[in-house]
Amino acid sequence: xxxxxxxxxxxxxxxxxxxxxxxxxxxxxxxxxxxxxxxxxxxxxxxxxxxxxxxxxxxxxxxxxxxxxxxxxxxxxxxxxxxxxxxxxxxxxxxxxxxxxxxxxxxxxxxxxxxxxxxxxxxxxxxxxxxxxxxxxxxxxxxxxxxxxxxxxxxxxxxxxxxxxxxxxxxxxxxxxxxxxxxxxxxxxxxxxxxxxxxxxxxxxxxxxxxxxxxxxxxxxxxxxxxxxxxxxxxxxxxxxxxxxxxxxxxxxxxxxxxxxxxxxxxxxxxxxxxxxxxxxxxxxxxxxxxxxxxxxxxxxxxxxxxxxxxxxxxxxxxxxxxxxx
Amino acid sequence: xxxxxxxxxxxxxxxxxxxxxxxxxxxxxxxxxxxxxxxxxxxxxxxxxxxxxxxxxxxxxxxxxxxxxxxxxxxxxxxxxxxxxxxxxxxxxxxxxxxxxxxxxxxxxxxxxxxxxxxxxxxxxxxxxxxxxxxxxxxxxxxxxxxxxxxxxxxxxxxxxxxxxxxxxxxxxxxxxxxxxxxxxxxxxxxxxxxxxxxxxxxxxxxxxx
Numbered sequence: 001x002x003x004x005x006x007x008x009x010x011x012x013x014x015x016x017x018x019x020x021x022x023x024x025x026x027x028x029x030x031x032x033x034x035x036x037x038x039x040x041x042x043x044x045x046x047x048x049x050x051x052x053x054x055x056x057x058x059x060x061x062x063x064x065x066x067x068x069x070x071x072x073x074x075x076x077x078x079x080x081x082x083x084x085x086x087x088x089x090x091x092x093x094x095x096x097x098x099x100x101x102x103x104x105x106x107x108x109x110x111x112x113x114x115x116x117x118x119x120x121x122x123x124x125x126x127x128x129x130x131x132x133x134x135x136x137x138x139x140x141x142x143x144x145x146x147x148x149x150x151x152x153x154x155x156x157x158x159x160x161x162x163x164x165x166x167x168x169x170x171x172x173x174x175x176x177x178x179x180x181x182x183x184x185x186x187x188x189x190x191x192x193x194x195x196x197x198x199x200x201x202x203x204x205x206x207x208x209x210x211x212x213x214x215x216x217x218x219x220x221x222x223x224x225x226x227x228x229x230x231x232x233x234x235x236x237x238x239x240x241x242x243x244x245x246x247x248x249x250x251x252x253x254x255x256x257x258x259x260x261x262x263x264x265x266x267x268x269x270x271x272x273x274x275x276x277x278x279x280x281x282x283x284x285x286x287x288x289x290x291x292x293x294x295x296x297x298x299x300x301x302x303x304x305x306x307x308x309x310x311x312x313x314x315x316x317x318x319x320x321x322x323x324x325x326x
Numbered sequence: 327x328x329x330x331x332x333x334x335x336x337x338x339x340x341x342x343x344x345x346x347x348x349x350x351x352x353x354x355x356x357x358x359x360x361x362x363x364x365x366x367x368x369x370x371x372x373x374x375x376x377x378x379x380x381x382x383x384x385x386x387x388x389x390x391x392x393x394x395x396x397x398x399x400x401x402x403x404x405x406x407x408x409x410x411x412x413x414x415x416x417x418x419x420x421x422x423x424x425x426x427x428x429x430x431x432x433x434x435x436x437x438x439x440x441x442x443x444x445x446x447x448x449x450x451x452x453x454x455x456x457x458x459x460x461x462x463x464x465x466x467x468x469x470x471x472x473x474x475x476x477x478x479x480x481x482x483x484x485x486x487x488x489x490x491x492x493x494x495x496x497x498x499x500x501x502x503x504x505x506x507x508x509x510x511x512x513x514x515x516x517x518x519x520x521x522x523x524x525x526x527x528x529x530x531x532x533x534x535x536x
Contacts, residue, residue: 165371203377205330212328230328246367253361253368256341260381261373263328 017312018123018131020150024170025163026057026137029240030156032278034134035063036289037305041130042096049088049128051099053146054136055111058102064091065286066098073101076122077115084122093290099126116142123149139166139173148178152312154236154269157254159247164254171235171262172199178233179211182225188218208263234315235266238304241274267311270304273297331381336388348396348486348515352508355389359505386507393511397485397518461534462527464496470520471496485515492516495531506532 019037021030034050042048052060052073061068071087081087088097111119123131123146133150135143147153155171157163176196183189195211208230216223235258239251251268258266275297281288292298327333337344340354361368362381369378471481478496482489491512494502503509513531514524 159367161367161370164367168371199374201374201376203374205332205377208328209330227328250368253366254372256358256361257369257372259329260331260334261377263330 016129016131017151018133018149019152019154019308020133020135020147021154021156022135022143022147022150022170022174023155023157023163023167024137024139024143024173025157025166028156028158028163028167029238029272031060031063031134032288033154033156033238033240033272033301033304034132035060035287036301037308038096038130038132039064039093039287039289040302040305042093045095047095047129049097049099049126049131050091051123051126051131051133052101053133053143055101055142056136058100060134061098061100061102062285063282063287064093064096064098065290066091068102069098069100071100073099073119077111077119084125085127088126088128097128113141116145120145120149139170141177144170144173144177145181147174148181152236152308153234154238154308155266156238156240158241159239159243159250164250167254168258171258171264171266172196172204175204175208175230175233175262175264178229179226182229183215183219183222185219185222188215188222191215204262230263233264234311235264236269236308236311237266238269239271242271243274247271269307269311270300272300272304331377331384336391339384339388340392342392346392346396348393351389351392351396355385355508356505358385390507390511394514394524397515462530463534464498464531467516467520467527467531468496470522474520476520481516481519484519485512487512487515 019034021034023030031052031054038048038050050060050064052058054060055073058072069087069089071081071089073087075081076084076087084099088099090096091098123133133146135147137143155167157167176192179192180189183192191214192211195207195214199207212223212226215226237251237255239247242248242250248271251271255266255268258264273296275288275295277292277295278288278297281291284291289298289301331339337346340346340351340358342350342354346354359382360366362378362385363369364378372378373381471478478489478492481487481492485492491502491508494500495509495513495516500506500509503512510528510532513528517524517527
């Protein structure tokens, strides 16, 4: 949920959890993870909506074993409907609905930034207990800003260096956008942007320290907001398609690096082993989790879901305590 | 303040609690050097080259400093607890400071120990006098250990260094160590347990290796 800084601990939206699945690299498994965990959670009786945030190559419906829905985000974008909840269509799974961005039209491909901003605001009005946002690939403002809306922010990677490299870029971009959104002064934004351009040689630790120095000179409260908000960040990491034990070690190792050098906190939430039945069931038009409910891979999805839920409730308790203490 | 690796202390760098045992330090060191190595898949695209190199150096420093510190703590604890481990072993006299007693205390008396204060027998004199040479070999160290009546198990118990590593030191086999710094740390602990000067031994032993 988008929350103003002041509202951050005020429980305005405590009845809805937004799960964001990002990471930047196409094909890493965000759609697989968001739909599978969505199905599992809905099965437990929770009211879940999957929001297909991949405007350009939407296929969460296919991953759920559905045809393209009649109503999609393009209806909303084109003004055919004013209430985003009207385009949350039922899926073959009880308690699970889908907001598909798959559409017809050219209009939903690369919508203007004002449309994207409107969409992001609308994410808050989707009525459900759990909103699963499947974030599209890339590092542009749409995927990154949508990811920023998450209460549970999950980075999904595969163990390949391509996905690892992109995930680091995605996290850096995410931190940059987060800081930028807290500034509200175009000149300061430019300064910060210039500093972040030097990340490749100087590293994020140094860049952030410099940014804080610069920001606090002209806007002390903005600097405090940045410190607080970076300090509260808690990303989660899931590694998909692991083949061997080396692959299983890569997740905790990435967390180690990010925790020390990126100024934010990231926790390892689990791995999903490579399983060709995932692809085979997709070809048959059935979600893997529905076909192989009792497989070991399915157990890995469940463990990951549990891990994410536990950390979300621990975090909400912490917020609650902070709120009561303040 | 936003967290920054440059502000982390020795334990934090290795993700250790302040009361970490030498085995924990060893494990953390090995684990982290892998993560931050040049060919690490996990670090791919994560850090600037300067940051990565800085971290590798910092891990090394933290490891060495904590191993030495842990060795000193273990020694104090040992002497406080009555130095049971070593004194149980027959024939190994234990000095009041917890070191295995030597014929001479090479640590204090330097390269040319006088023969007068000899409690450890001829072999010990012979062995200790080998230390005045420019180079120290694993065989020298083994001789000193045997002269002092200590087994590898005694030394391993006293230093918390695995027996296999002690054997590697005595057989001059640096390949057994995952990284040179391991050998250095363990060698120092080993020398200390024998009552020798850790820095001097490590210098003479490793210098020869190179």
